[in-house]
Structures are given as C-alpha cells and as structure tokens.
Amino acid sequence: MATPIVAVVGRPNVGKSTLFNRIAGERISIVEDTPGVTRDRIYTHAEWLGKQFRMIDTGGIEMSDQPMLTQIRQQAQVAIDEADVIVMVVDINSGVTDADEQVARILYRSHKPIVLAVNKVDNQERRAEVYDFYSLGLGEPYPVSSVHGVGLGDLLDAVVKVFPEDSDSVEDHSIRFSLIGRPNVGKSSLVNAMLGENRVIVSDLAGTTRDSINTQFTDKQGRQFTMVDTAGIKKKGKLYENTERYALMRAMRSIDESDVVLVVLNAEEGIRELDKHVAGYAHDAGRGVIIVVNKWDLIKNHNQATMTDFTNLIRSQFQYLSYAPIIFVSAKTKQRLNQLPELIAEVEEHHQRRVKSSVLNDVLVDAQAANPTPLVNGQRLRIYYMTQVATAPPTFVCFVNDPDLMHFSYQRYLENRIRAAFDFTGTPIKVISRKRQ
Known part of the structure; x- marks a missing residue:
C-alpha cells in the first residue's frame, strides 16, 4: 500500500541533483503550480512504466564544518533509514574514488536493494569505462547521462524491478487517515482522545512507515478506521534544515498511505509558516484534507464570532485548501471530537466519488453557456467532451482542440462549476486538458 521511496545518494559533485531533476521533470504525470504552497526539491513524486514512487535527493545535505567522511555517512544513513531502493551515483570522469568505496561499504551493509548509476557517460566511446565500477561490489553499473537523459530507461527499469512487493495479504476496507502538524499542536493528545472517545480498539499493527504504529478502531456507527501515525516535524537550531527535511519525509510517507489527512493547528499559538509548509504536502499528494483547530478551549471568550474570525484567517492563509472543511476541537475537553469520525468518513466518500460522463457533460454545456470559452491569439478554445478518469483525488479530462488555449482561469x-454541481468537500479535484484524437 505504501508508495516506494527511492533515495539518490553519492559523494558531492557526481550529479545527483541533475539526475533527480531529470527523472522528476520527465516522469511527474501532473505538475501543479499553486500560489501559497511551499515546495522543497528534496522530494518528488515520479512514475515509470505505470509504477509510482517517491524520490529523495540527498544532495542537499551540506555541513561544511564536518569532515568529508562524516558528511558521506550522514547522507548514506538517511538513505538506509528512509528508502526502499537506493540509487548510488558515481562520476565516470573521476573513476572509482576512496569516497565512492566508503559510500558503497556503508550501503552494502544496509541490505537494501542498490542500483549503481555511472553518470556523465555522454558518448558511446566511454561506455567501456563503466566496467571499472564493478569493483564497488554493487552489481551491474548502469551508464547514464543526466544532462542528456541517456540511459535513464535502463536505470529506471532496474529500480522498479526491485521495488518491495505489497505485503498486505488481507484486503483492508478501513478508512485510513493521519494527523500532521508541527510540534505542540496537540497531535498526540488528539490521537489519545479519539481512541478514548471511540473506545473500540481492534488492534495495533506495525505499520509500513518506519518507527510508527497504525492503530485500527471502530466508531459507534460501526465504521472501521486506521489511524496512520506520523513523525512530528521539528525545528532544532542549526540542524533545522536537515532535521525538518527527513522528519518530513517520514510524515509524507504517512500522508501517501492515507485517504484523509487531518492538518492540526494550535488555536492558542495561531498560524505559523511551518503550518502552511506542512499542509502543502497533503494538498500536493492529492489526499482529502480536514483542517482541525485544536486547543479551542484555551481561547478566551470563544464564541461564534471568534470562530468566524479564525476561519477567515485560515481561508486567507491557506487559499489552496479552500475545499477543506474546518472544525474547532479540544482534545482536553473532548469538544466536537465526536464529530471527527463522521467528517473523516464524509471526506473519504467525496475523495472516492465518481460522476457519470453524461451528467458531467450537462454541467459542461451549462458552464460554457454561462461563460463562453476564451479567445487566445484569435483562436477559441473548444471543449468537446469531459470525463472522469480517476478518483482519489477525482480527476477530470477535457478533450479540446488545443490544450494550450485552456487558460488557468478558465480551468x-x-x-468551481463541478464543485457547485457535486459535493467534493474536503478533496482536491484536478481538471486536465487533452487534445482530441
């Protein structure tokens, strides 16, 4: 069920980031540029031969006051801890270096699948030189050129071939949700309060997310839920960047495993930049989202007016989450906590919703009648047909005369017209343009 994680590692200056960007740029199926969502190039979703995976670029780890070996060990350790498959990148221009051998020894002891990429093989004459890298003991070296995109197909074939098989032998029909947020928002208290409120705990299952537990429970209406634990995202002095990045990687794996993500805010402390950073990953992953404002009991004289003011603040700060419902709760007093399972189930239903093409095209006709398609450079966009091609999140394809004529504002x-016609509260939806064949 978990999305495989591929880590790109190696000593500095072998072209890790170039390889990462080349694979990401060619293989991300849908790229969305949404204002207000902070992105970090340390990770990306990618796809090869229909298999989706998440990639980590460890090239961002730089500790200039540390010796080279310490830096390499830190980089390799991240890959060992987080990845299902490791791509080790070396440079054909340098040959096999002592640093390469150090990395190879560390990775070899990890017992993780390792694929060796020999980078900067920019012409056929140099391919014979890749055989020197057999000495690293990591199996067949794959010659690639990150700059020119040569050899990536063979490399990615080798990567997806060693992806872990799905070990879930029993089909799980429970609703999977996770709680994410920065430290001190009361995430753990909410987890404990929810379990105490629902009382019927089925089991504690060791999750596929490392060092986390997935807890199953049944609510009073008999609905089954699996709560996916997440690692907190911390800020700690000078180690802020690296600490946050890799705690975030663990949280993102939990997000990938979830149907619905609860973005937890601290009512007393208000909205911080890290809150927006964290919430952006749930949106990017296409999960259902609920914004949970915790510790509402600590707000003095809280009433409908203060709730409305806080709601307006959230809407202005999280414009990309305009579809997400907001609920004000208190883990301490259990205020509105009993409403959460119902809301999670409702958002999950919307996340899986499928609309008939005939009904969808009635909406399309009405939309074009109310607001005709725009003229771009003297050409008018023509939308012939719309159909839903996926759920979770609901994804709609418009077949048009020219996709370049589909302006962002009309999309x-x-x-908005689809949302007005059908209830997609809590879930992002995607509208894509394709040229009619």
Missing part, C-alpha cells in the same frame, strides 16, 4: 472556473 479554475470549470473546477
């Missing part, structure tokens, strides 16, 4: 208009 957003169509999304």
Whole structure:
C-alpha cells in the first residue's frame, strides 16, 4: 500500500541533483503550480512504466564544518533509514574514488536493494569505462547521462524491478487517515482522545512507515478506521534544515498511505509558516484534507464570532485548501471530537466519488453557456467532451482542440462549476486538458 521511496545518494559533485531533476521533470504525470504552497526539491513524486514512487535527493545535505567522511555517512544513513531502493551515483570522469568505496561499504551493509548509476557517460566511446565500477561490489553499473537523459530507461527499469512487493495479504476496507502538524499542536493528545472517545480498539499493527504504529478502531456507527501515525516535524537550531527535511519525509510517507489527512493547528499559538509548509504536502499528494483547530478551549471568550474570525484567517492563509472543511476541537475537553469520525468518513466518500460522463457533460454545456470559452491569439478554445478518469483525488479530462488555449482561469472556473454541481468537500479535484484524437 505504501508508495516506494527511492533515495539518490553519492559523494558531492557526481550529479545527483541533475539526475533527480531529470527523472522528476520527465516522469511527474501532473505538475501543479499553486500560489501559497511551499515546495522543497528534496522530494518528488515520479512514475515509470505505470509504477509510482517517491524520490529523495540527498544532495542537499551540506555541513561544511564536518569532515568529508562524516558528511558521506550522514547522507548514506538517511538513505538506509528512509528508502526502499537506493540509487548510488558515481562520476565516470573521476573513476572509482576512496569516497565512492566508503559510500558503497556503508550501503552494502544496509541490505537494501542498490542500483549503481555511472553518470556523465555522454558518448558511446566511454561506455567501456563503466566496467571499472564493478569493483564497488554493487552489481551491474548502469551508464547514464543526466544532462542528456541517456540511459535513464535502463536505470529506471532496474529500480522498479526491485521495488518491495505489497505485503498486505488481507484486503483492508478501513478508512485510513493521519494527523500532521508541527510540534505542540496537540497531535498526540488528539490521537489519545479519539481512541478514548471511540473506545473500540481492534488492534495495533506495525505499520509500513518506519518507527510508527497504525492503530485500527471502530466508531459507534460501526465504521472501521486506521489511524496512520506520523513523525512530528521539528525545528532544532542549526540542524533545522536537515532535521525538518527527513522528519518530513517520514510524515509524507504517512500522508501517501492515507485517504484523509487531518492538518492540526494550535488555536492558542495561531498560524505559523511551518503550518502552511506542512499542509502543502497533503494538498500536493492529492489526499482529502480536514483542517482541525485544536486547543479551542484555551481561547478566551470563544464564541461564534471568534470562530468566524479564525476561519477567515485560515481561508486567507491557506487559499489552496479552500475545499477543506474546518472544525474547532479540544482534545482536553473532548469538544466536537465526536464529530471527527463522521467528517473523516464524509471526506473519504467525496475523495472516492465518481460522476457519470453524461451528467458531467450537462454541467459542461451549462458552464460554457454561462461563460463562453476564451479567445487566445484569435483562436477559441473548444471543449468537446469531459470525463472522469480517476478518483482519489477525482480527476477530470477535457478533450479540446488545443490544450494550450485552456487558460488557468478558465480551468479554475470549470473546477468551481463541478464543485457547485457535486459535493467534493474536503478533496482536491484536478481538471486536465487533452487534445482530441
């Protein structure tokens, strides 16, 4: 069920980031540029031969006051801890270096699948030189050129071939959700309060996310839920960047495993930049989202007016989450906590919702009648047909005369018309343009 994680590692200056960007740029199926969502190039979703995976670029780890060996060990250890498959990158221009051998020894002891990429093989004459890298003991070296995109197909074939098989032998029909947030928002208290409120705990299952537990429970209506634990995202002095990045990687794996993500805010402390950073990953992953404002009991004289003010603040700060419902709770007093399972189930239903093409095209006709398609450089966009091609999140394809004529504003208009016609509260939806064949 978990999305495999591929880590790109190696000593500095072998072209790790170039390889990472080349694979990401060619293989991300849908790229969305949404204002207000902070992105970090340390990770990306990618796809090869229909298999989706998440990639980590460890090239961002730099500790200039540390010796080279310490830096390499830190980088390799991240890969060992987080990845299902490791791509080790070496440079054909340098040959096999002592640092390469150090990395190879560390990775070899990890017992993780390792694929060796020999980078900067920019012409056929140099391919014979890759055989020197057999001495690293990591199996067949794959010659690639990150700059020119040569050899990536063979490399990615080798990567997906060693992906772990799905070990879930029993089909799980429970609703999977996770709670994410920065430290001190009361995530753990909410977890404990929810379990105490629902009382019927089925089991504690060792999750596929490392050092986390997935807890199953049944609510009073008999609905089954699996709560996916997440690692907290911390800020700690000078180690802020690296600490946050890799705690975030663990949280992101939990997000990938979830149907619905609860973004937890601290009512007393208000909204911080890290809150927006964290919430952006749930949106990017296409999960259902609920914004949970915890510790509402600590707000003095809280009433409908203060709730409305806080709601307006959230809407202004999280504009990309305009579809997400907001609920004000208190883990301490159990205020509105009993409403959470119902809301999670409702958002999951919307996340899986499928609309008939005939009904969808009635909405399309009405939308174009109310607001005709735009003229771009003298050409008018023509939308012939719309159909839903996926759920979780709901994804709609418009077949058009020229996708370049679909302006962002008209695409957003169509999304709003779809939302007005069908209840997609809590879930992002995607509208994509394709040229009619």
